[in-house]
Ligand SMILES: Nc1ncnc2c1ncn2[C@@H]1O[C@H](COP(=O)(O)OP(=O)(O)OP(=O)(O)O)[C@@H](O)[C@H]1O
């Protein structure tokens with residue numbers, strides 16, 4: 368049984384004369400892993416930016432289905448959308464570089480742990496309790512991604528691939544119901560990529576969340592995702608299960624044709 | 627937990643130690659009014675600069691009007707203690723000054739902090755000028771002549787205690803949920819927003835916090851020096867506080883303390899040098915900026931916790 372999580376209808380984004388996203392409609396259901404593929408400049412990142420409120424829509428509508436009912440995300444700020452349960456990573460890693468790995472994760476928990484002003488500045492017992500609870504929750508997440516040993520290091524000291532994993536942990540710490548990962552395996556070798564993809568599959572199941580994954584290496588996503596969207600030149604070229612996509616004539620022509 | 631307790635106790639020890647030393651020197655008659663004046667000025671400058679460092683170094687927002695908020699505190703005390711010349715009256719005036727400073731900070735901050743970029747610097751500079759001009763033209767503030775014979779309701783002890791208190795509160799804020807949110811905004815505003823941080827709200831929180839502590843500094847200044855005039859709170863006064871922050875290290879509270887002490891002592895020593903004073907002073911600053919552009923301490927902080935856990939860390 369599937370239930371709808373997010374519905375995006377006829378999204379359009381123009382940058383001056385360039386239409387980066389042209390009339391794209393996508394939807395995501397609860398508890399699924401969806402791939403978003405397409406060549407360079409297809410509009411994948413722009414689509415993520417539209418869905419997370421980072422870039423304002425030229426036109427279209429986005430609705431999120433929550434326990435409280437359907438809410439429109441049109442015109443909402445990124446922070447409000449994040450609070451509604453949508454989180455993301457960035458193609459060009461955007462960690463809080465000078466802060467520790469642990470603090471990076473704790474920052475993402477800001478809205479889930481109430482620590483009043485007076486409680487913190489006068490170090491009342493509640494402060495220590497909240498901090499301990501946050502630290503424990505953060506460490507549990509770090510452990511899943513094998514980051515325990517570097518918890519106290521500044522994020523900037525981490526190797527590239529590790530920074531990417533930390534970004535996923537940070538995104539998870541906001542307790543999202545929908546997680547957008549923009550090329551999480553960029554710069555990794557095929558083996559690391561396969562490991563990470565498996566890990567993403569695992570957390571998607573363990574956390575009961577929906578993950579949308581941008582990936583360049585089509586063959587890798589094929590094995591793990593339930594559904595795929597294929598973008599080209601800002602438009603939706605095809606969508607469906609990996610099987611359907613592989614047999615889709617348009618995709619074969621445009622994407623696999625050259626291979 | 628144990629380390630936390632030990633480190634907190636160590637800090638209490640440091641504060642008590644400082645107090646006892648000054649008190650003993652006072653008792654022995656080794657501190658004349660001149661030196662006491664220097665110590666009190668250092669203490670007030672610490673209060674002002676710690677707050678400004680929170681805004682600039684931790685929240686990453688550039689504010690150029692700190693003296694404006696200081697003026698609000700100073701005049702609240704200067705005016706109110708004329709009719710309420712009791713310690714209670716002094717503290718009430720301080721709270722009133724803080725409240726007005728907070729309101730002013732919200733008025734300046736809400737429209738400018740929504741935007742990314744250095745709009746705050748221009749807005750705060752303008753706001754501080756407006757505050758000064760208003761004070762210059764009001765009857766109740768005695769215009770350009772300023773206020774004299776303000777009751778002496780603050781001693782070096784008052785300044786010392788409030789310096790410790792505001793620093794504790796500020797440092798505790800930095801090492802809590804709010805401080806982390808504020809630093810996230812500094813590090814990457816876009817990523818902070820994407821993680822659900824209400825960036826405008828946290829920038830405003832740091833700015834308002836700094837404004838409130840500046841008002842405390844102003845109240846103490848009025849009640850200790852006993853004379854205030856609008857000219858005391860001009861742009862040069864704001865820049866003097868900024869210099870302490872930049873010299874000590876943007877993002878280092880320890881650095882702010884060191885810089886406030888060094889500059890306070892330098893200023894006092896150079897007083898005998900007449901006009902050469904400004905030249906030596908400026909030269910010293912230029913040299914430090916050339917050889918230590920990140921400030922004396924950069925972002926380094928002294929920490930008892932680090933000391934206490936040294937050697938005891940077992941990384942498996
Ligand atoms: N802020 C912007 N201003 C102008 N043009 C933009 C902007 N952002 C993206 N574009 C353009 O929109 C198009 C789609 O870019 P986008 O980054 O979404 O592609 P992508 O599918 O993520 O590509 P890649 O695989 O290289 O990451 C590109 O032509 C890009 O140059």
Ligand SMILES: [Mg+2]
Nearest residue numbers: 411412413458
């Ligand atoms: Mg992209």
